[in-house]
Amino acid sequence: MTDTNLQIRLVRRPTGLPSPEDFEIGEAPLPDPGEGEVLVANHYLSLDPAMRGWMKEGRSYIPPVELGDVMRGGTYGEVLRSNHPTLAPGDRVVGMLGWQSHALSKGDDLYRVPPEVTGPQALGVLGMTGLTAYFGLLDVGRPQEGDTLLVSGAAGATGSVVGQIGKLMGCKVIGVAGTEAKCAWLTEELGFDGAINYRTSPDLTKAVYQATGGKIDVYFDNVGGEMLDSALACLNRGARVVVCGAISQYNSDSATGPANYLSLLVNRARMEGFIVFDYAPRYDEARVELSRWVQEGKIKHREEIVDGLRNAPQAILRLFDGNKQGKLLIRIGS
Template sequence: MTHNRNQMVTLARRPQGKPKREDFLLVEAEIPKPADGEMLIQTLYLSVDPGMRGMMEAPKSYSPGFKVGQPLTGRSVGRVVVSRHADFAVGDFVYERLPWQHYSVSDGRKAKKVDPNVAPLSTYLGVVGVPGFCAYFGLKEIGKPRAGETVVVSGASGAVGMTAVQLAKLESCRVVGIAGGAEKVAYLRDELGLDAVVNYHATDDLRTALGQACPDGIDVYFDNVGGDITQAALSLINHHARIVICGQTSQYNHPSESGKFAPELLIQKSALMQGFVVYDYEDRNDEAVARLGQLIKEGRLQHRENIIEGLENAPQAFIDLFDGKSFGKQLVQLVQTT
């Protein structure tokens, strides 16, 4: 073990609007000791995700809310450093939702072994983890893109969006991404080969810009952001369009009426709008890992990570998600793995 004390990040208070550094507190405690049937996990990587914002409110999210004064929790990859569990050995790498702290005790019921020889450890929190699962199942089960159709993905430079646009391209679709900033636009266009990319930072008329990128309308809209961007996309949907509601990052801190459910539009266009959470398909995670892993090995699926060093920087890494500063999957690395 590399620490004598157990550092952790707790929720100091419930945020008002966009989270601030003062909403978090870095504290120390004794390193816990596992009992029989338990193990001690040293966290190597933790994931920061926009959906965690809803868990900072009084419990009303699809996941249990965080408690003030207690560590936040999130998807993590760690290494077993002490084991009194029959199914896990010292040195095993595991994936589990763990507190934001260096060391955690687990009974193993929700821990899953991961193999760094199959995929890099960090990718189990990204392209072969929940973000990849969201893109895979959202498109496969709801979007159902067909060759020649136009697929639009908002938040296209994020972890989910970046995977979704590539999966849509593999279905021979015309793929249009929406992102903010010249660097992100260039990456999506030049590296991932999107047919068009709309930079919402560079236009005062998003609907017109999106319409120019989608001259034949929109058949599938994969929504990660909500708000004004979704309002513009909905105005361009075709007959029998499918609208995949995966995330609403623009609404987590400052909810608005823009981009909300429009039943009359769905009737007019005979369109489908469906939301989902990744847990809806958790019994098929192995299917997604196999497919996404295969595509990575074949060089047909790229991924990008933004790794921030140090547990003490986890709050800022989370806050940056709402300022458009993240590019690809946002991760915090607690310990060097090489």
């Protein structure tokens, strides 16, 4: 067993896209668990668009990562040593243990992963992104059978699950993604009814109108910006716009709001944001349902895995240039 902890710290706040110089890679001695603590070896790190927000100074739903601190991140790993009353060596756990190969925890922030769930699943379809899709769509979007659901970022970790849950709810589902291969994956493998390549559509609003008949009942927004405006232009009466994220705006210091917001008034529509962490008391309910759908083959998932924690500062850029499909993960160690 190694006696060092590989760690990546945030040392500079990014301007625009994050760059490897914003991070420092170093090693620290492996810590010993204190009274009631466990030492966890992290096997996978989740890379999430929200991390870009955590690197920014200012008020948000969670404090920013301090300069010099290990970068925050969701992890899957295994308990190596334990002084904890209920966690034992070999237990597989998910937590927010950060961009590092090992971490100490008091255990109350860890979720024990059931035996049938793999590490990548525990961080993806059955982890934070699956939970985001579940609560965002079902609680905030409230889809009804026969509704038209539009999802942006549809070939990503969250969007791909949103669209498949939408199909299970009896919706007509249209996805928006950035390549032809992603669009084909949505319609040919995931069962979406249609897909729009936003990068090659000369008139995005027209493409959305044609695909949805101009009657979107639920728009699940992962992207913001121009995409949000195009969706707003095509709402049905009583539509629900779910503000899950706005990745097109995360690398900008001055995010722009939608010009077409009066469509909410005209269509008696509702636009509502949410943060998945607020649903923590109900996570188990979602995990049961999502696991069943995955086991029954009703929800398919895909992970893009990059080897080596040292590659995380470079790999995070793939969230923003779209060079990945499904959930983006770092495999730590061998």
